[in-house]
Amino acid sequence: MNTRETALTIAVPFAGGIDYLRRALESIFAQPAGNWIVMFVDNSPDEDQRSQALQLLAAYPGDRIRYVRNERFVSATENFNRCIDLAQTDLVSTVHADDEVLPNYATEILSLAGRQPDAAILFVPVVIIGEDSARAFSFVDWYKTFLVPRGRGDLVLDDERSLRSLLRGDWVNGAAIAYRKSRLGDMRWDPQLPMISDLDLWSRAIVSGRFMAGSRAPAAYAYRRHSAQTTAKSTANLARFYEEARVYDLIAARAASRGWKSAQSVARAKTILKLHLLFLIARDLVARRFDALGTKVTMLGSLSKPS
Secondary structure, three states: OOHHHOOEEEEEEEOOOHHHHHHHHHHHHOOOOOOEEEEEEEOOOOHHHHHHHHHHHOOOOHHHEEEEEOOOOOOHHHHHHHHHHHOOOOEEEEOOOOOEEOOOHHHHHHHHHHHOOOOOEEEOOEEEEOOOOOEOOOHHHHHHOOOOOOOOOOEEEOOHHHHHHHHOOOOOOOOOEEEEHHHHOOOOOOOOOOOOHHHHHHHHHHHOOOOEEEOOOOOOEEEEOOOOOHHHHHHHOOHHHHHHHHHHHHHHHHHHHOOOHHHHHHHHHOHHHHHHHHHHHHHHHHHOOHHHHHHHHHHHHHHOOOO
16 A cells, blocks of 8 residues: 555554454454555564564555564553654554454544544544453443533543543543644653553643544444553552552643643542542452552552642
8 A cells, every 4th residue: 555645554562462463453454445554563572472473464465564663672652652653644543452443443533533633632432342352341431431521523622621521530542542643743652651641641732732532433442451451450559540640740730830720620639549549449348358458548548648
């Protein structure tokens, strides 16, 4: 495919996990033919994993695949940045190598981009799947559906109210994202924030005058919840809560710089972090995991102190 005629680069950042990668690629190439190309950004430190990934890619049309191999292993956030930087199209989306897309994925992103030509960041709705790729229930994701602003038409996030809404629950799924490079400029993920860099990026975009746009339906991306993913591990050891608390403080300062007092107040309160911890504490109580419960109670107490 002539890259100059391609409207969308679907970037797949890969570090490992061949079985999930196989399903990810199958779902991407099950989409109807269109003006999109896959860019596979290989960040695997394991030669066997890399070899198997190349075998999987060889099964698909070569004119729809661009393979890029990192010279050295980089962090996940750095690899996402490489996906944006290396794309030869203005519009680039990222598909996690352990997720899947639905048949309307590229079509939905391109349609949204056409309706919102000035949006720097675009997002589409998701469904949750489990390790077996079947639809799954996640309490956190179910709860976030109630935080999505009501209304008709595309979601546009471009002001204090938008930032305040994200701070109350971070309801945009960070995997189902596309970027318009010409509007995003030099703004990228912060490598110092390996787990909550999406909310950090979105807040910087909104505060700087850029905006995000999302479609309401139908779902176009399948986000996989599984025990081996980084999110699950960082929740279990509480690392994500420390990072989230830091990001909320950073966002409070950004909001203050714009005179957005209500967004600043929501960021300082960290209510959604406290609610998440209370949910985990309740679960530990039921399971009688008292040691784990104690560390969460201590974390909850630290969050309740004035920032």
